[in-house]
Amino acid sequence: MKYKLLGRSGLKVSELCLGTMGFGTDNGWGADKDTSFAIMEEFANAGGNFFDTANVYQKGTSERLIGDFISQQDRDFFVLATKYTLKDNQTNPNASGNNRKNMMRSVEESLKRLKTDFIDVLYLHIWDDITPIDEVLRGLDDLIRHGKVNYAAISDTPAWVVSKGNTLAELMGWSQFIALQVEYSLIQRTPERELIPMAKHYGMTVTPWAPLGGGALTGKYLRGEQGRVKAESNRRNENAEKITRTVMSIADELGVTAGNVALQWMRQKGFSCIPIVGATKIDQLKENLKTVDIALTDAQMQQLDEASNIPLGFPGDFFKEDAVKLNSFGGFYDRVEKRK
Ligand SMILES: NC(=O)c1ccc[n+]([C@@H]2O[C@H](COP(=O)([O-])OP(=O)(O)OC[C@H]3O[C@@H](n4cnc5c(N)ncnc54)[C@H](OP(=O)(O)O)[C@@H]3O)[C@@H](O)[C@H]2O)c1
Structure with missing residues (x-):
């Protein structure tokens, strides 16, 4: 695994990020403790240091399992990214949202579950459309000054909000958002309209979630295999299947998996991109890690772009x-x- 700088920072993260939303089975799907540990071990042995989680994943079990794992390892090797915003089993009106009170409370809870005294990257998870963006940035900057968080980042938020936030932070001398997490894949290219150009402008790394369309782009459903993406959803409708078939035929040409092609496509799109790849089985991770060894030709990139094209x-x-x-x-x- 090679390392890349995360946005406009000196932080070195592995060229693939490990998605851990499926660590734990509290939501009725996902990997048990042993499998989650095996996946983390395999990823770390390949040189992977960048983990993505959130306060709410599998009702906190994802953070707990990561905490158990890293407490047996060298904590400093890992770059732990977590998120705040979504309600995590509390009933008070400030136990969710982007507000400062929730941010501070949520970080304390995450630190306990992660069994560490600092978070490397804290994302705002989803824009609440209520909290002023200066309240968010000032709160994140205070957490950074207190040493509880190292870097600020943002997910699932309109481009104009992120843009205003980064400009304000630059003027105020606060820490800026260094990474932008959005749903992005061959079957979800709408971030190319506003979000990705904005990220490029601010030197942010884009960390796409569901880069495999939740698994659909691996071609597993067209081969009749099982998984958690529902039939007829926008990841498995006629258009998504047409795109997936193109991905599969290029994979056959190269002798690699369709998942490898789908991940490599975004890594060659010309912006700083570190896909967050999920896996609930060790073999899935092993397959996905091979992505870093492949390269797509210009003609293959063009074929993929054309098959998945959307109007801007x-x-x-x-x-x-x-x-x-x-x-x-x-x-x-x-x-x-x-x-x-
Ligand atoms: N910021 C946000 O709002 C947000 C939202 C969602 C996710 N995320 C983050 O992004 C990460 C990735 O999201 P995701 O899990 O939806 O994305 P994904 O990487 O597109 O899908 C992962 C799923 O694809 C299947 N899969 C993976 N590799 C495979 C392989 N080689 N062969 C066959 N199937 C394979 C597995 O599904 P099965 O389990 O069905 O086998 C796996 O759970 C999450 O873990 C989380 O950290 C962030």
Whole structure:
């Protein structure tokens, strides 16, 4: 495994992140303790140091299992990312949301479950559309100053909110968000409209969740295998199946798995990207880890892009696609080298 810098920071994280939402069986699915430990061990032995969890995963069991595992290991090797926002078994009105009170309470609970005295990366989990973004950033910055958290990051939030937050933080000398977690895959490309260009602008690393469409892009359902993605959902509808077939045929060409192709596609898209790969079985992880050894040709990238293409919508399509319109800027734009 190679390491990458996480966003505009000096933090080195493995080029794949381990998704741990399925560690524990409290929600009626997932991996038991032994399997979760085997998965963490395999990932760490391959050089993986970057774990993704959240206060609510499997009712706290995911954090607890990670805590049990790292207390038998060198804590400092690992980069633990967790999240706050979602209600974790409390009844008070501030036990959820992006507010400062919940942030502080949730972090204390996560530290206990993780059996550590610091979190490496704390994500805001989902935008609550209520809390002012300056309250969030100031709270995160205080946690960082107190040494409870090392870096701030954000997930599932509109681009304009993240953008305002990072600009404010820069002006105020607060820690900025260094990573952006969003659902992104060959069957969910809408973050290309606003979120990914925004992340590139701020030098944030994108950490896609459900990069395999919950498993659909491995082709398992087309082969008649079982899993937790429901039939006819947007990950298994006609369009998703068409995309998955393209992924499978490129995988056959390369002699690798469809999952490898789906993960590698986003790693070659031209922005800083560390997929958060979930696994509930050790063999799934072993297969997925092979992704770091493959490369897609330009022609294969184009084939995947075309099979999964979505309209950018307004204003993306309006200013990107119309060559005639570009000429109406004066005819020079096709000769200007664009900023990378
Ligand atoms: N920020 C957020 O809102 C958010 C939301 C969701 C997830 N996440 C994070 O992102 C991580 C990944 O999400 P995800 O688990 O939905 O994404 P995913 O990586 O797209 O899907 C993982 C699932 O795919 C199947 N799978 C994986 N490798 C396979 C293989 N080689 N062959 C066959 N099936 C395979 C397994 O499903 P089965 O268990 O059905 O076999 C596994 O649980 C989570 O663990 C979590 O850390 C964040």
